[in-house]
Amino acid sequence: MTETLTLHEDPRSGNCYKIRLTAALLGLPLATRHYDIMAGETRTAEFLAQVNANGRIPVLQIGDRFLPESNAACWYLAEGTWLVPEDRFDRADMLRWMFFEQYNHEPNVATLRFWLHFIGEARLSEHQRAQVMPKRIAGCEALKVMDGYLATRDWFVGKGPTLADIALFPYTHKAEEGGFGLGDYKAVCRWIARIEGLPGFVTMD
Numbered sequence: 680m681t682e683t684l685t686l687h688e689d690p691r692s693g694n695c696y697k698i699r700l701t702a703a704l705l706g707l708p709l710a711t712r713h714y715d716i717m718a719g720e721t722r723t724a725e726f727l728a729q730v731n732a733n734g735r736i737p738v739l740q741i742g743d744r745f746l747p748e749s750n751a752a753c754w755y756l757a758e759g760t761w762l763v764p765e766d767r768f769d770r771a772d773m774l775r776w777m778f779f780e781q782y783n784h785e786p787n788v789a790t791l792r793f794w795l796h797f798i799g800e801a802r803l804s805e806h807q808r809a810q811v812m813p814k815r816i817a818g819c820e821a822l823k824v825m826d827g828y829l830a831t832r833d834w835f836v837g838k839g840p841t842l843a844d845i846a847l848f849p850y851t852h853k854a855e856e857g858g859f860g861l862g863d864y865k866a867v868c869r870w871i872a873r874i875e876g877l878p879g880f881v882t883m884d
């Protein structure tokens with residue numbers, strides 16, 4: 680990779696951490712530019728025009744081009760490396776878990792972390808408050824699916840770590856900040872320890 684890589688991020692975000700972790704495991708140099716999402720810094724006219732019209736981080740800047748969406752950015756960094764399986768079915772299966780992460784996991788586990796740990800329960804809107812229980816149920820279901828799957832496997836796909844593990848790790852290992860008790864998910868806890876033991880692993884904070 681010859682072009683400069685810059686991650687536009689808020690370091691508190693697990694979606695941003697996915698990209699930092701991918702780069703670290705692959706030994707890729709990554710510059711960072713920080714934004715405070717709580718202060719609306721990704722909603723300025725300049726950010727919307729130049730970085731991401733969707734008003735969100737992470738965005739991976741590659742030279743003078745901008746790539747939003749965490750899993751797309753992870754794919755950009757990892758294509759052709761040991762984090763992407765060579766087998767065609769396994770590659771599709773890896774994508775399956777990355778879609779699962781964005782649809783079943785992140786909107787529940789990550790959103791409750793954001794609401795309860797960063798905004799605070801007392802400051803939630805009525806709409807948010809009404810969504811806490813449905814998101815709690817759906818988040819627990821996602822963790823249960825992961826736990827059942829990992830009961831007989833070390834990794835989500837094949838015999839080693841892939842982007843499926845990287846995508847699911849950030850918000851899972853911080854799930855307790857959203858009020859999810861990880862003690863109920865023993866296979867998930869063992870998997871978290873395996874990821875933390877990977878050479879080149881970096882912590883989120």
Ligand SMILES: N[C@@H](CCC(=O)N[C@@H](CS)C(=O)NCC(=O)O)C(=O)O
Pocket residue numbers: 692693694695716719721722734735736737747748749750781
């Ligand atoms: N699907 C996107 C989600 C991006 C996202 O929700 N970003 C949040 C932080 S994790 C954000 O920028 N929020 C600020 C805002 O919406 O104003 C991804 O995976 O990158």
